Amino acid sequence: MILTEDRSYVISLDMKESDDGSGLGNKQVELEFTNRELLHAIITCGMPMQRLTPVYMGKRKAEILYKIFLVEAALEAEGDRLKKSGRTMYLDSSEKSVISYYLGMFFTKLISRRLFDVDYLVHLNMVENMQGDDFIDYFCSDWRQDMIGFKIEDSSWSVWEAKGGSNHRGPALKKGCEQADNIAVINGIKPNPAAVCMTYYDHGYLQAVVKKTEGKDGVPVTFRENQFFETYYKPLRELFLEHRLKINRELQEVEIEIPVPDFGMEGNGRSDRKLCIGMPGMTFRTVVAQQYEDAARWDREKWIRREGCFCGEDMVYIK
Secondary structure, X not given: OOOOOOOEEEEEEEEEOOOOOOXXXXXXXXXXXXXXXXXXXXXXXXXXXXXXXXXXXXXXXHHHHHHHHHHHHHEEEEOOEEEEOHHHHHOOHHHHHHXXXXXXXXXXXXXXXXXXXXXXXXXHXXXXXXXXXXXXXOOOOOOOOOEEEEEOOOOEEEEEEEEEOOOOOXXXXXXXXXXXXXXXXXXXXXXXXXXXXXXXXXXXXXXXXXXXXXXXXXXXXXXXXXXXXXXXXXXHHHHHHHXXXXXXXXXXXXXXXXXXXXXHHHXXXXXXEEEEEEEEHHHHHHHHOOOHHHHOOOOOHHHHOOOOOEEOXXXXXXX
């Protein structure tokens, strides 16, 4: 799989609405998406070295290259379908688990945006608490959730538990629902939805399932809204500042050179490619000024419909 190729893919997705055994409300969706849409999810979700290392020049670019490499190594394209790459059969179980973790996370970002209009998705344990003196961590508890989502249209919050594996695992899906259920309200608002998203392989082809929880009682989670958006935009801010760019009035772009992997004939005869990540100048100026909440409030219409690129509601575009 070469992620920078201009093409579309399809993934089969099961939507599970209830646990009453009737199957009512369940449906299957054939979700079509572009390579740029998937790249947007990869770049804006789950920076792997956020806590492990201090900021250093080139860190954010290294993270993006790492994540793109994982996806391109793990998946192969067969027509418009994605399937498990034969290259992964040589990995041990822990290495496969790392790949499954990232795939689950990236596709949770893509699926939550497409089907539930979730515009921002942030790891809960990357957000500071209301006092700003520590992160919201639950490492010593059974109910640590993966990600919190935010929808601009109605200012609603959601809870997402991302799962990934080789097979459809009922116990993991059930556990994910229990984890998502344990948050009752976010900043005083009931999550809508609270759900688990699992990616897995069926006869080698990548598939997904989304299951909403039953809405049991849990605990409240509170944090400053600006801190939520800072967690989302800060890695992008650092990526742009790594390149020491001048602030353009209309737009700001970063161009990253990406080596083409030599996966047999798939990468034969190709030179290094370039990936362009950008945002409007007005958004970039608020991000640089660390006024992160304002970056989420711009009128988006003329930017989201730009030709030749994919632009999310977060105003970050890929071309």
